Amino acid sequence: MKQRTFIWLSLFPAFLLLAVFTFYPFLRGVIMAFQNYELFNLNNVDFIGLQNFETAFRDSKFLTALQNSVYWVFFSLVFQFFIGLALALMLKKQFRGRGVYQGFVFYSWALSGFLIGLIWKWLFNSQYGVINDLLLKIGIIHERIGFLSDPHWAMFSVIVANVWYGIAFFAIMLLAALQSVPGELYEAADIDGANAFRQFFNVTLPYIMPTIIATTLLRVIWIFNDPTLIYGMTNGGPAGSTHVLSSLLMEKLLAGNYGMASAIGVIMLAILMLYTIFYLFVTKSEKVGDF
Amino acid sequence: MFTQSGMKTISKLAVSSVAMALVLSACGGNDNNNSSGASAGASAGSSAGGEKVKLRMIESLTSDTRTAELQKMIDAFEKANSNIDVELISPPFDQADNKIRTMLSAKEDIDIVEARDLNVAEFVNNGYLEPLNEYTKNWSEFSTVTKTALDVGSIGDKLYFISNGLYQRQMFYRADWLKDAGIAVPKTYQELVDASIKLTDKSKNRYGFSFRGGPGANSVPDTMVLAYNGANVNTSDAMFLNDGKSIYSSPEAKQALDLYLKLFKEGSPADSVGWGFSEQVQAFTSGVTAFLLQDPDVINTLKDGMEEGTWATAPMPTGPSGVALISAGGAGWGITSFSTKKEAAWKLIEFLSSNEQNVEWSKSYGTIPIHSTATEDAYFNDGPYKTLLDMTADPKTFVNYKPPFNYPANSKFGTVSMETGQQMLLGKASVEETLAKWDKFWIDAKAELDAK
Numbered sequence: 001m002k003q004r005t006f007i008w009l010s011l012f013p014a015f016l017l018l019a020v021f022t023f024y025p026f027l028r029g030v031i032m033a034f035q036n037y038e039l040f041n042l043n044n045v046d047f048i049g050l051q052n053f054e055t056a057f058r059d060s061k062f063l064t065a066l067q068n069s070v071y072w073v074f075f076s077l078v079f080q081f082f083i084g085l086a087l088a089l090m091l092k093k094q095f096r097g098r099g100v101y102q103g104f105v106f107y108s109w110a111l112s113g114f115l116i117g118l119i120w121k122w123l124f125n126s127q128y129g130v131i132n133d134l135l136l137k138i139g140i141i142h143e144r145i146g147f148l149s150d151p152h153w154a155m156f157s158v159i160v161a162n163v164w165y166g167i168a169f170f171a172i173m174l175l176a177a178l179q180s181v182p183g184e185l186y187e188a189a190d191i192d193g194a195n196a197f198r199q200f201f202n203v204t205l206p207y208i209m210p211t212i213i214a215t216t217l218l219r220v221i222w223i224f225n226d227p228t229l230i231y232g233m234t235n236g237g238p239a240g241s242t243h244v245l246s247s248l249l250m251e252k253l254l255a256g257n258y259g260m261a262s263a264i265g266v267i268m269l270a271i272l273m274l275y276t277i278f279y280l281f282v283t284k285s286e287k288v289g290d291f
Numbered sequence: 292m293f294t295q296s297g298m299k300t301i302s303k304l305a306v307s308s309v310a311m312a313l314v315l316s317a318c319g320g321n322d323n324n325n326s327s328g329a330s331a332g333a334s335a336g337s338s339a340g341g342e343k344v345k346l347r348m349i350e351s352l353t354s355d356t357r358t359a360e361l362q363k364m365i366d367a368f369e370k371a372n373s374n375i376d377v378e379l380i381s382p383p384f385d386q387a388d389n390k391i392r393t394m395l396s397a398k399e400d401i402d403i404v405e406a407r408d409l410n411v412a413e414f415v416n417n418g419y420l421e422p423l424n425e426y427t428k429n430w431s432e433f434s435t436v437t438k439t440a441l442d443v444g445s446i447g448d449k450l451y452f453i454s455n456g457l458y459q460r461q462m463f464y465r466a467d468w469l470k471d472a473g474i475a476v477p478k479t480y481q482e483l484v485d486a487s488i489k490l491t492d493k494s495k496n497r498y499g500f501s502f503r504g505g506p507g508a509n510s511v512p513d514t515m516v517l518a519y520n521g522a523n524v525n526t527s528d529a530m531f532l533n534d535g536k537s538i539y540s541s542p543e544a545k546q547a548l549d550l551y552l553k554l555f556k557e558g559s560p561a562d563s564v565g566w567g568f569s570e571q572v573q574a575f576t577s578g579v580t581a582f583l584l585q586d587p588d589v590i591n592t593l594k595d596g597m598e599e600g601t602w603a604t605a606p607m608p609t610g611p612s613g614v615a616l617i618s619a620g621g622a623g624w625g626i627t628s629f630s631t632k633k634e635a636a637w638k639l640i641e642f643l644s645s646n647e648q649n650v651e652w653s654k655s656y657g658t659i660p661i662h663s664t665a666t667e668d669a670y671f672n673d674g675p676y677k678t679l680l681d682m683t684a685d686p687k688t689f690v691n692y693k694p695p696f697n698y699p700a701n702s703k704f705g706t707v708s709m710e711t712g713q714q715m716l717l718g719k720a721s722v723e724e725t726l727a728k729w730d731k732f733w734i735d736a737k738a739e740l741d742a743k
Contacts, residue, residue, distance in 0.1 A: 042396065144496070146561040146564070150561065151717055234565070237565045238716075239717055254389070
């Protein structure tokens with residue numbers, strides 16, 4: 001009995017920390033989503049039911065952001081994954097200077113998203129940007145392209161930056177998985193006469209599948225939730241055409257409209273929950289490994 | 292196993308924003324508690340005169356050079372008043388006003404605050420600022436403070452901040468480019484647009500106008516609409532015409548905005564749809580654009596970054612009736628209503644606002660001085676400042692108006708105008724639709740003001 005009390009007492013600090021720093025803010029945020037909670041009008045905070053959600057779904061800016069979020073996550077993920085996988089396969093082979101090369105490949109992952117946003121903002125700049133300059137010099141274009149100011153290009157441009165940012169993550173994770181595939185399997189496959197193609201699909205891929213499922217799931221959540229790159233590059237502009245849900249949430253938050261920001265947060269949470277359940281269901285979660 | 296950690300990540304990420312809010316409000320609460328303790332001690336100090344008084348002041352228009360200059364003035368003050376210590380808080384410009392707002396609403400321990408023309412009404416409404424009229428009675432230099440400087444800091448007949456410098460738009464242009472192209476300095480908006488289009492040469496990456504479609508975008512279309520409405524504008528309620536309709540409702544407004552759109556499409560870089568202050572100025576100094584409409588605080592930047600003789604200043608362009616509407620803006624030092632060290636705070640404001648300090652500050656930072664005596668200084672009678680004095684000397688052409696700072700909705704118009712304006716610039720909305728949106732904004736704003 002005494003021991004039991006001791007166990008509970010020992011657990012208490014952890015519970016307290018979780019309650020104060022994770023669950024209380026979470027609950028408070030959900031509550032705020034149903035209030036007209038504005039930082040500059042705090043004397044007048046009331047429950048307003050679903051009004052924030054209604055306003056959101058009537059706002060064309062929100063709908064654009066919702067649509068952009070789909071593009072943003074899908075294209076970023078697909079290109080990050082396939083380029084990352086290709087890099088991992090290339091790095092799997094032993095060659096001179098592989099360690100150094102790996103360092104170069106992986107370094108983008110160590111930079112802050114906001115910083116990467118600023119770097120790409122300059123690269124894409126239409127007056128001074130190096131991308132426009134190169135394209136002009138090669139002769140592919142004759143007039144500078146406003147990559148970040150033309151709504152037709154802006155979403156493409158931020159996705160390119162995001163692909164660059166995220167490749168390293170997949171390369172690191174998939175390389176680790178590839179290196180854990182036992183060499184005997186390939187020897188056995190060789191003896192059975194399987195070519196490289198067959199080896200990839202029948203040995204490599206099944207072996208790294210749990211990692212693929214786990215990393216893509218995680219990555220979707222991260223890409224979906226991360227506003228820093230867009231905040232640094234376009235801040236949602238021009239005319240709201242590059243807002244995704246997370247950057248729109250940030251804009252509402254900085255404008256002091258916490259009620260609206262929380263409502264968007266709750267919507268994002270709902271989307272991610274549905275997605276996760278769906279994803280784990282179709283990919284049969286028992287395949288997902290611990291890592 | 293994974294499902295669990297995955298869910299945890301989801302909830303953690305999704306609530307991180309809310310956690311941020313919580314941290315903000317929690318900080319406010321704590322500091323508030325501290326302040327009551329600290330200020331009690333300090334007020335005792337000021338009455339006894341022996342102990343040190345500690346003042347806390349916060350600035351809004353932060354920049355590296357400006358903060359350094361301000362700190363220099365504060366150091367001089369501390370030297371002359373050994374019993375007063377001043378702590379200067381300098382939040383980054385982008386967030387400064389929000390931070391000030393939050394600190395004031397939490398009644399944090401702030402004695403001196405930099406209020407701006409555009410938020411003074413809001414601060415006064417909330418009872419954050421102390422009227423300064425009593426304090427100015429014993430100020431020997433008060434008589435030379437210009438009327439404009441007093442106007443920007445006043446609500447009704449009460450003075451709430453002593454302006455630290457005034458801003459007024461003028462035109463900066465590339466004198467060398469105009470000379471080479473044989474173009475006269477534009478006097479009207481039509482001439483400005485024509486010249487901009489003529490000077491635009493995309494192959495050389497050269498454009499006419501330093502356009503600003505990002506933060507602060509409303510300034511150029513608004514001044515153009517005002518100039519085109521000319522004498523019809525109610526100068527004491529300048530978002531409205533004499534007949535009570537908004538300035539965006541007239542046919543002249545459409546003319547002005549059509550021209551503005553043309554200026555963007557044919558005379559400005561396409562990228563400028565997202566430009567704010569720094570991009571706009573950068574484009575001018577780096578030789579991408581020929582015209583810039585800006586306040587005098589860019590003068591020192593231009594002096595540092597450009598060769599002498601390549602640029603010059605001219606008065607603001609006028610509308611078809613030969614009139615331009617102008618206004619001076621400013622920020623300045625006010626005392627918080629809840630400060631317990633008001634006497635010491637005023638002492639610092641009086642020091643910073645003296646002619647001697649203010650003239651030095653105006654020169655180094657690039658604002659118009661607040662004392663009438665300063666205009667005698669040769670520095671302001673010559674070079675880039677001269678056009679500002681010329682404009683003041685010709686009030687028939689350059690008609691003064693009162694910006695709508697008394698409207699609570701005014702602070703939101705910048706964002707609304709930027710977003711709807713960008714849609715128009717990008718061809719997603721017509722000029723008429725955009726004018727209708729702005730018209731509706733101000734009709735609603737007036738209804739909100741009248742309801743108070």
